[in-house]
Amino acid sequence: EFAAANDLEQETTILDENDSEASVIKFVNQIIREALQERATDIHIEPLEDDLQVRYRIDGVLRNIPVPPRIKLFQASLISRIKIMAHLDIAERRLPQDGRINLEFEGRPIDVRIATIPSVTGESISLRLLGQQRFDxxxxxxxxxxxxxxxxxxxxxxxxxxxxxxxxxxxxxxxxxxxxxxxxxxxxxxxxxxxxxxxxxxxxxxxxxxxxxxxxxxxxxxxxxxxxxxxxxxxxxxxxxxxxxxxxxxxxxxxxxxxxxxxxxxxxxxxxxxxxxxxxxxxxxxxxxxxxxxxxxxxxxxxxxxxxxxxxxxxxxxxxxxxxxxxxxxxxxxxxxxxxxxxxxxxxxxxxxxxxxxxxxxxxxxxxxxxxxxxxxxxxxxxxxxxxxxxxxxxxxxxxxx
CATH class of the missing domain: 3.40.50.300 (P-loop containing nucleotide triphosphate hydrolases)
Known part of the structure; x- marks a missing residue:
């Protein structure tokens, strides 16, 4: 998926309630891929009272990205998907957890650090994308x-x-x-x-x-x-x-x-x-x-x-x-x-x-x-x-x- 990400067009995922698992996997892959293409250093998935916001930190500044309608319905599935990728306990929602995901993007290894934070509106999750810099x-x-x-x-x-x-x-x-x-x-x-x-x-x-x-x-x-x-x-x-x-x-x-x-x-x-x-x-x-x-x-x-x-x-x-x-x-x-x-x-x-x-x-x-x-x-x-x-x-x- 990620190794070939540079050949893929940016797309909009329609979250489908009948096939929620496949569309959630696709959406998570899409936001990570787009963040890497945009040279973002962090991705924040933050639950609001009646919505879910996704933000990228690009050049040190946070930017909201468009999300599919009714995304709030998929909040738990999205968080669980990322936890599974990072080998975290999906049942633990009361305590913060840290983990990591190793990916390959455009032939380069990318290390993704995951941090979950329990908030009053649900779990918030941050992904830090490492390994993109060239040390020249x-x-x-x-x-x-x-x-x-x-x-x-x-x-x-x-x-x-x-x-x-x-x-x-x-x-x-x-x-x-x-x-x-x-x-x-x-x-x-x-x-x-x-x-x-x-x-x-x-x-x-x-x-x-x-x-x-x-x-x-x-x-x-x-x-x-x-x-x-x-x-x-x-x-x-x-x-x-x-x-x-x-x-x-x-x-x-x-x-x-x-x-x-x-x-x-x-x-x-x-x-x-x-x-x-x-x-x-x-x-x-x-x-x-x-x-x-x-x-x-x-x-x-x-x-x-x-x-x-x-x-x-x-x-x-x-x-x-x-x-x-x-x-x-x-x-x-x-x-x-x-x-x-x-x-x-x-x-x-x-x-x-x-x-x-x-x-x-x-x-x-x-x-x-x-x-x-x-x-x-x-x-x-x-x-x-x-x-x-x-x-x-x-x-x-x-x-x-x-």
């Missing part, structure tokens, strides 16, 4: 300066590189892209993740299983006994994991991980707030990279944009960068959104000797920010303005995510 350094959209900084970081023999940002800001994709570019025959790369979102051939990937005490900390300890060159820890969740990662960096390993902070300098504060000694942060972390995802303008319908000089001054974009700004319009090719795809904007704070001293001396966030700027750090919004000047995205998108 050229696709990251790094500016020349940022690319040079990142290549220098990837060439380091040891130290920690931390990617920061809120959920859904593309941190995992950046980590996987870094690992894919380091993945050579002379390096042993081992990861511990929750969950393993994408498989990289040649990389040893471990999934955390807290129920059997395989936590980030326990997994990381065993990884370090296995002679790795490069280690990736899905997230610095607690002091124990962070301390082991720092020890690993100080004993000759290159470590990559993520933190949930709003900007690069916030990463320093987060580690210190966790209880990590400032001198250890300064001596082990090589860089903090903050990022966000902006939607890319649809090349078929975007138009040059005009803004008042006062508005441009108020938002802080240099006037020469706004000269080539475009606006989103919307056409059939981009589903009337004006955008197609996403690209990351970055803020890269390299821990220079000056910053190392300041971190150890417990300098304030404001002082660290000023010092980082004086050492060449460009903040997220400034990188966003570069993308506006190139015609990649819009002023509105940069303001939305920064």
């Amino acid at each position: 350094f050229a696709q990251m959209g790094l500016s020349e300066t940022h690319e040079a900084s990142v290549r220098n970081l990837l060439a380091l023999p040891n130290g920690i590189v931390l990617i920061t940002g809120p959920t859904g800001s593309g941190k995992s994709t950046t980590l996987y892209t870094f690992l894919a570019s380091l993945n050579t025959k002379d390096r042993r790369i081992v990861t511990i993740e929750d969950p393993v979102e994408n498989k990289i051939p040649g990389v040893v990937q471990i999934a955390v299983k807290p129920e059997i005490n395989l936590t980030f900390a326990a997994g990381l300890r065993s990884i370090l006994r296995g002679d790795p060159n490069v280690v990736m820890v899905g997230e610095m969740r607690d002091v124990e994991t962070t301390e082991i990662a720092i020890r690993a960096a100080l004993t000759g390993h290159l470590v990559f991980s993520t933190l949930h902070t709003n900007d690069a300098i916030g990463g320093i504060t987060r580690l210190v707030d966790m209880g990590i000694e400032p001198f250890l942060v300064g001596s082990s972390v090589r860089a903090f990279i903050a990022q966000r995802l902006v939607r890319v303008l649809c090349p078929w319908c975007c138009e040059p944009a005009q803004y008042s000089e006062q508005y441009l001054k108020d938002i802080g974009i240099p006037l020469e960068k706004a000269k080539t700004a475009h606006r989103a319009v919307g056409c059939d090719r981009c589903r009337q959104t004006g955008y197609q795809g996403r690209r990351a904007i970055f803020e890269i704070c390299i821990v220079t000797p000056l910053l190392q001293e300041m971190i150890t001396a417990k300098a304030t966030n404001a002082a660290l920010k000023e010092a980082a700027k004086s050492q060449g750090m460009r903040n997220l919004r400034d990188d966003g303005w570069e993308k506006v000047a190139e015609g990649t995205t819009t002023i509105e998108e940069v303001l939305r995510v920064t």
Whole structure:
């Protein structure tokens, strides 16, 4: 079904009460297939009081999709069908359940993570579609300066590189892209993740299983006994994991991980707030990279944009960068959104000797920010303005995510 999905036209399923099983199977296959064709990252099937809504998350934005009439009658069958595909207990409707489905689409393996949530109007079910990305350094959209900084970081023999940002800001994709570019025959790369979102051939990937005490900390300890060159820890969740990662960096390993902070300098504060000694942060972390995802303008319908000089001054974009700004319009090719795809904007704070001293001396966030700027750090919004000047995205998108 899915292997041949690219040859199939998008269709509308008529749910037939006389042959409900076959039509429900067809409808579930159809929404997964359409979501993959539309490059959606998530599908949400949500029961309302007297209806059932299906939504796709495309380029970070939720969009309702048309559903057959009287779909509410098939609510239980739809949820049960997905539970069967994910090997979940179809009789358990009171507790949340997690599962997975493995599919093939256009010759690529797709991993679908399933999460059910019992709500007052019935079970809601979310499907996360993983395995669609290509981890290509050229696709990251790094500016020349940022690319040079990142290549220098990837060439380091040891130290920690931390990617920061809120959920859904593309941190995992950046980590996987870094690992894919380091993945050579002379390096042993081992990861511990929750969950393993994408498989990289040649990389040893471990999934955390807290129920059997395989936590980030326990997994990381065993990884370090296995002679790795490069280690990736899905997230610095607690002091124990962070301390082991720092020890690993100080004993000759290159470590990559993520933190949930709003900007690069916030990463320093987060580690210190966790209880990590400032001198250890300064001596082990090589860089903090903050990022966000902006939607890319649809090349078929975007138009040059005009803004008042006062508005441009108020938002802080240099006037020469706004000269080539475009606006989103919307056409059939981009589903009337004006955008197609996403690209990351970055803020890269390299821990220079000056910053190392300041971190150890417990300098304030404001002082660290000023010092980082004086050492060449460009903040997220400034990188966003570069993308506006190139015609990649819009002023509105940069303001939305920064």
